[in-house]
Amino acid sequence: MVVKVAVIGAGPTGLVTGMGFARRGHDVVAVDRDPGPPVDGSPWPRRGVMQFHHAHAFRAQVGDVLRAEAPTAWDAWLDLGGEPIEMPLPDGRTVTAGVRSRRETFERAVRSAAVGQPGLELRTGHVDGVTVRGGRAQGIRVDGSDLEADLVVDASGRSGRVNRHLRSAGIGGECGIAYVDRAYRLRPVASMPPMTNAVAWQGNYSGFMVLVFLHEAGIFSALIIRSTANRDLLGLKHARAFEAASSAIPGLAAWTSDDVAEALGDVLPGGPLLNVYRGQRGPSGDLALPGLVFVGDSVCTTTPIFGRGLATSLTQVAELLRLVDEHGCDVQSVGEALDAWDEARMRPWVEDHIAMDHAQARRWAGDDIDLVGRLPSDLILAAAARDPSIGEVAGPYLSMQALPGVLDSVEERARAVYRSGWRPQTDPGPTHDELADVVAEAVASA
Numbered sequence: 215m216v217v218k219v220a221v222i223g224a225g226p227t228g229l230v231t232g233m234g235f236a237r238r239g240h241d242v243v244a245v246d247r248d249p250g251p252p253v254d255g256s257p258w259p260r261r262g263v264m265q266f267h268h269a270h271a272f273r274a275q276v277g278d279v280l281r282a283e284a285p286t287a288w289d290a291w292l293d294l295g296g297e298p299i300e301m302p303l304p305d306g307r308t309v310t311a312g313v314r315s316r317r318e319t320f321e322r323a324v325r326s327a328a329v330g331q332p333g334l335e336l337r338t339g340h341v342d343g344v345t346v347r348g349g350r351a352q353g354i355r356v357d358g359s360d361l362e363a364d365l366v367v368d369a370s371g372r373s374g375r376v377n378r379h380l381r382s383a384g385i386g387g388e389c390g391i392a393y394v395d396r397a398y399r400l401r402p403v404a405s406m407p408p409m410t411n412a413v414a415w416q417g418n419y420s421g422f423m424v425l426v427f428l429h430e431a432g433i434f435s436a437l438i439i440r441s442t443a444n445r446d447l448l449g450l451k452h453a454r455a456f457e458a459a460s461s462a463i464p465g466l467a468a469w470t471s472d473d474v475a476e477a478l479g480d481v482l483p484g485g486p487l488l489n490v491y492r493g494q495r496g497p498s499g500d501l502a503l504p505g506l507v508f509v510g511d512s513v514c515t516t517t518p519i520f521g522r523g524l525a526t527s528l529t530q531v532a533e534l535l536r537l538v539d540e541h542g543c544d545v546q547s548v549g550e551a552l553d554a555w556d557e558a559r560m561r562p563w564v565e566d567h568i569a570m571d572h573a574q575a576r577r578w579a580g581d582d583i584d585l586v587g588r589l590p591s592d593l594i595l596a597a598a599a600r601d602p603s604i605g606e607v608a609g610p611y612l613s614m615q616a617l618p619g620v621l622d623s624v625e626e627r628a629r630a631v632y633r634s635g636w637r638p639q640t641d642p643g644p645t646h647d648e649l650a651d652v653v654a655e656a657v658a659s660a
């Protein structure tokens with residue numbers, strides 16, 4: 215039976231959901247206030263999605279879900295320049311560990327595939343609310359007009375407010391960490407500086423952290439990450455200060471020095487970063503509204519440092535599609551089963567980030583490692599430098615094949631490492647106070 219589906223939001227989650235339903239023969243309308251990329255190829259402003267222009271890393275799960283549920287989007291991504299990262303396995307096979315791409319390249323590809331998807335209509339408009347009949351969703355109201363649907367999918371992202379009043383408060387909030395980033399392109403003659411893993415280079419310093427995410431065609435983003443409580447590094451949003459800081463951090467200078475790369479645009483100050491989980495339920499504990507389901511960042515958003523957002527979002531889309539295949543129009547069963555999946559498979563990542571980010575901000579402020587509570591996951595992994603047996607479970611956690619709970623089995627071993635007095639080494643470079651001086655001097659001389 216054909217189900218009429220209305221999707222609120224045509225970001226990556228809404229579009230892949232829409233394509234998945236349309237490919238199953240359902241009748242789908244996805245509504246977004248953003249009209250999509252300009253047809254003349256000029257930059258896509260994408261107001262309302264602050265992360266659109268920021269650095270993104272794409273995990274294997276993103277490609278896996280696209281290939282299964284929206285193969286034309288996968289093909290379009292490769293055509294636009296997305297570079298799959300092929301990793302050899304010990305048995306001779308290769309796996310795709312992720313895709314090197316900018317967010318804009320990725321989203322343009324998904325959007326162009328969605329435009330060509332029979333059965334999926336993209337409409338520009340503002341969704342004012344969900345219409346209700348007989349205690350269940352019966353459609354959406356778009357700029358004052360009603361659109362009937364058997365199932366409403368809220369893919370309105372981390373800032374979506376349209377159905378906020380129907381939902382329980384959830385867990386989490388601002389994560390306490392902020393960053394600025396800037397895009398660069400490697401010069402053709404330059405050789406690639408060292409990477410920490412297939413997607414990124416990471417430097418850990420006293421009071422801050424640095425990441426480089428590699429995108430397509432030699433383009434990369436450099437991020438300097440700090441605690442929001444620490445305002446001394448706010449000046450990094452000025453290009454001159456960012457450049458002075460990059461030169462002062464040897465591992466970052468290896469990427470950004472003038473002979474290695476050219477800057478592609480302004481320094482981008484990040485907005486507030488969140489660790490928030492809201493499932494499918496309302497304040498009473500029942501489903502927020504039968505016939506209305508929430509997907510993507512509207513359910514789960516995590517600090518971007520680990521680049522998990524699109525992996526959790528699209529994996530959940532695949533599960534929603536599977537549940538509708540199984541339960542059809544029984545929207546109560548779909549909502550209940552999706553909530554159970556969210557609790558089991560999304561919430562643990564948010565809890566993991568809340569614990570890690572809180573502890574990281576405290577350590578950046580000068581606290582020692584807290585050996586009483588549960589060790590945060592990043593510290594468990596860091597202890598593998600001292601006790602390599604801890605590293606055995608690192609791979610499945612880092613690739614998100616296993617949930618954070620997989621680290622429980624080695625937590626005590628990590629605690630023993632820290633009890634011995636060992637602490638993770640920082641990389642060669644300035645302390646936070648030294649970097650703050652560099653920033654202040656650059657801002658003053660601007």
Ligand SMILES: Cc1cc2nc3c(=O)[nH]c(=O)nc-3n(C[C@H](O)[C@H](O)[C@H](O)COP(=O)(O)OP(=O)(O)OC[C@H]3O[C@@H](n4cnc5c(N)ncnc54)[C@H](O)[C@@H]3O)c2cc1C
Pocket residue numbers: 222223224225226227228245246247248262263264265268269270271272273339340341342369370371372373374375376484487509510511512518520521522523524525527
């Ligand atoms: C700074 C930052 C960096 C990130 N880096 C990474 C990374 O490296 N790797 C990674 O995997 N993830 C990353 N993420 C997370 C990733 O960006 C999100 O997971 C992703 O955007 C989720 O897609 P979405 O479609 O659910 O939401 P969004 O992309 O936010 O899309 C929601 C859409 O809904 C529309 N909308 C909302 N309300 C309405 C309404 N009432 N009417 C009409 N339209 C509406 C909006 O216009 C928007 O188009 C990052 C996030 C941030 C904040």
